[in-house]
Each structure stands twice: as structure tokens, then as C-alpha cells.
Amino acid sequence: MLSKQENERLTQVGAGTPAGELMRRYWHPVAATGELDARSTKEVRILGEDLVLYRDLSGGYGLIGARCAHRGTSLAQGVPQEQGLRCMYHGWKYNAFGACTEQPFEDTVRPDGRFKEHTKIAGYPVQELGGLLWSYLGPEPAPLLPRWGPLVWENCVRDIAIAELPCSWLQCQENSLDPVHVEWLHTYFGRWVQERRTGNPDAGSSIGAQRMRPMRHLKIGFDAFEHGIIKRRVLEGFSEEDEDWAVGHPMLFPNTLLVGNEMQATMQWRVPIDDTHTYHVSLYTFRAAPGSEAPIQPRPPYRYVPLFNEAGERIIDLTFNQDYLAWISQGEVANREAERLGESDIGIIQFRKMLKQQIDLVQDGGEPMNVFREPEANRCIELPLERVKFGDRTYLEYSPAEAGHSSAIGDINRVLATWAPIREPAH
Numbered sequence: 001m002l003s004k005q006e007n008e009r010l011t012q013v014g015a016g017t018p019a020g021e022l023m024r025r026y027w028h029p030v031a032a033t034g035e036l037d038a039r040s041t042k043e044v045r046i047l048g049e050d051l052v053l054y055r056d057l058s059g060g061y062g063l064i065g066a067r068c069a070h071r072g073t074s075l076a077q078g079v080p081q082e083q084g085l086r087c088m089y090h091g092w093k094y095n096a097f098g099a100c101t102e103q104p105f106e107d108t109v110r111p112d113g114r115f116k117e118h119t120k121i122a123g124y125p126v127q128e129l130g131g132l133l134w135s136y137l138g139p140e141p142a143p144l145l146p147r148w149g150p151l152v153w154e155n156c157v158r159d160i161a162i163a164e165l166p167c168s169w170l171q172c173q174e175n176s177l178d179p180v181h182v183e184w185l186h187t188y189f190g191r192w193v194q195e196r197r198t199g200n201p202d203a204g205s206s207i208g209a210q211r212m213r214p215m216r217h218l219k220i221g222f223d224a225f226e227h228g229i230i231k232r233r234v235l236e237g238f239s240e241e242d243e244d245w246a247v248g249h250p251m252l253f254p255n256t257l258l259v260g261n262e263m264q265a266t267m268q269w270r271v272p273i274d275d276t277h278t279y280h281v282s283l284y285t286f287r288a289a290p291g292s293e294a295p296i297q298p299r300p301p302y303r304y305v306p307l308f309n310e311a312g313e314r315i316i317d318l319t320f321n322q323d324y325l326a327w328i329s330q331g332e333v334a335n336r337e338a339e340r341l342g343e344s345d346i347g348i349i350q351f352r353k354m355l356k357q358q359i360d361l362v363q364d365g366g367e368p369m370n371v372f373r374e375p376e377a378n379r380c381i382e383l384p385l386e387r388v389k390f391g392d393r394t395y396l397e398y399s400p401a402e403a404g405h406s407s408a409i410g411d412i413n414r415v416l417a418t419w420a421p422i423r424e425p426a427h
């Protein structure tokens, strides 16, 4: 349980708030790269700031204030230039730093250019990695964009699933320290949903993913490590020798989860849009089987995950939608004054303690964990990964043609149907 003040300290993310300042020490994904193929701008709200992401004609990216400094017109309708973005209303032009570089009529009648020297909007750096566009909203100098293994693995296929959730990032991330929910939310509840839907609790989901087999947690454990906390579990029928315990799943501080094995991995980022909304990015990375070559992807496909079906009902038969609903239903910001934490929550308690420590560290002028500044140490940050263990297969046995088909046409359902049985349990 937390007091109201403690809860606000951990969940408020605006500029100048303690958690907002911590989150501003990290690069965050703000879009799939492919999103800027359909149109050259995208409205982005992150950490409570309204911004516009764009790709200009030379291929450069910018993330700048959403409104033109002149009279406030939205730059989401801006026209990409060779360098920068031009406001649609009177043609003022901005570069990626948010500096105003042209004011056409003013430049004509006041050619000294002094006016635009004093015209500036927000401008944040943007980098591309792993099929995602990342930005950093914190103090300069910006640290390196972390090159976590699955972001930079070669000879692999990637898929991106994004959800916009009407709840705080913190309750999404606390889920990563909550092994027991898998047994109940995804197995017990999931099977009940399928029984109601189809009459058969073992029925596959609407996209063909298998149901999770019933399981029972006997033991859970959490260990701090250099990048966050390793989450461990022992399920009935298994022991501490098995990888669920011996290797575990790394939660990467502050808002990331890695689940998977040496052949395929899912990374999930819970990016605060503001205090009460989260931009949830899942990156699936599938490595080619030994001896085979993954197809070349010009851009990994992406999709925005719907929360409701065509009838307006919540989608609850898919694993990730079950998580989303659980988090959303905790409220915009979970009321941590009213909670009653038990033994299943020791990982969440440990994570909150780490979060408080790191917030205090930033408040004291320090640099928090997972801020990288040494290029050599950032070439590819390898993390603990399980060996392949589900099903009879010891390595992923997919045909490159199949994966290529899925990726080329962006048919995520086909990819999920192919892979979900191997991926379960997702976390």
C-alpha cells in the first residue's frame, strides 16, 4: 500500500515531477518506423507533452512541439521540407531542434532575421532502431539509445504490436513483477472465456493461439541485477533446476519487460503518454533457425491492437488483451491506498522500492540505472535468455517463406497464429 502522495510521486510524469524527471533520462519508442510511410507526420503525446513526429524529404526525423509558435496552428498538418517541417498556415519552417528557420513574410519585410532568432518550439532527438522510432526528452547530453539484444540481432524477423491504454504506465509495468497472474488471468480466466465462447475451454483463441495449459505456482522469487529485476517461478511439476527459476525473465528498469528464449524474444515497453495513458509497444523478434536465413524486412510490420471487437465488446480471448483489460480496470491510476498486498506481490514491492530509489537518485543529481554512455558496452546488450522449451521442437522450425509472407504483407494474425503456441506463456 502507498499513501496518496507516494502514489502520485511514482505515477505523475509531467516535466518537473519526480517520476517525470526519471523517465526523461531514458529513450522511449514513440512510433513504428512504418507509421511515417503512410503519412509524413504523426501526433505524439509522451510524458504529458504534445509533439509532432515527422520525416522530412531528406529522410531525417524530428519530434517537435505540436503547435506553431506563430499563432498555434497544429504542425501535424505541416508540410515536410528538404530539412524540417513547414507550418501549413503561413509557412513558418522548423528544424529538428525546434528552431524556426524561415518566416516567409517576415523574412521579406524584416530581412535582418532577428525575429526568428527568438522563435523556438520544443525539439527532441529521434533515432531509429529495431523498426521503432525512439526519442529522448531529457537533459543534454543525451545518453546512448540502448541496444538491447533483440533490437539488434541480425538474421531475424520482427513484428510490432502497439496498444494505447487508458491507464497509468505503472500498473502496466507492475504486471511484469507479477508471475502469479499468468496462472489465473491467462489460464483460469482465459479457459473460462473460451468455454463460454465456444463450449470448449481448450479452444484456440480467435486468432488461433492455443490455450495455456493449467498451471500452479509453487514458488516465486525476484533478484535485482544490473539492469533491473529477474523474475522467477517454480510451477507444479517443475523445480528450481528448470529455467523458469534458474534463468527467469528480466524486467529492465524502468518500464520494459523481456520474455523469450535464444531463438525468439518479446520486448514490451510501457511508455507514459501522460499520467493516465500508456503507449504499449510489443516487439516480437524471431531468429532464423540455425542454417537458414530470415527474409529481409525493409520495415517490420506494425499494427495497433484493438481493445474492442466490431460489436463494441471488449476483446478478452487474447492473452495481451486480457492483460490490457486487467490494467485498465484497475482505474486510470490504481488506488494504491486501498490495495492489500500479499506474498504474490513481493516483486511489485521490490520494484516500487527500486523506483523510489532511482527517483531519489535523479532528484539528487545522479544518473539512474540503464543510462548508457559507453559505445563499446552498448553494441549489443545481451540478457539472460531461456533455451527453447515449449512443444517438442528444440529450435524454431519455421520456413523463411512463411515468415516472409507474414512480414511482407503485414499479416500479423498469421504470424501470431504460427508462433503463439510456441510463445506461451507470454510472461
Ligand code: FES
Residues within 6 Å of the ligand: 068, 069, 070, 071, 072, 073, 087, 088, 089, 090, 091, 092
Ligand atoms: S500559425 Fe504557423 S505560420 Fe502562422
Ligand SMILES: [Fe+2]
Residues within 6 Å of the ligand: 175, 181, 182, 185, 186, 319, 323, 427
Ligand atoms: Fe499477462
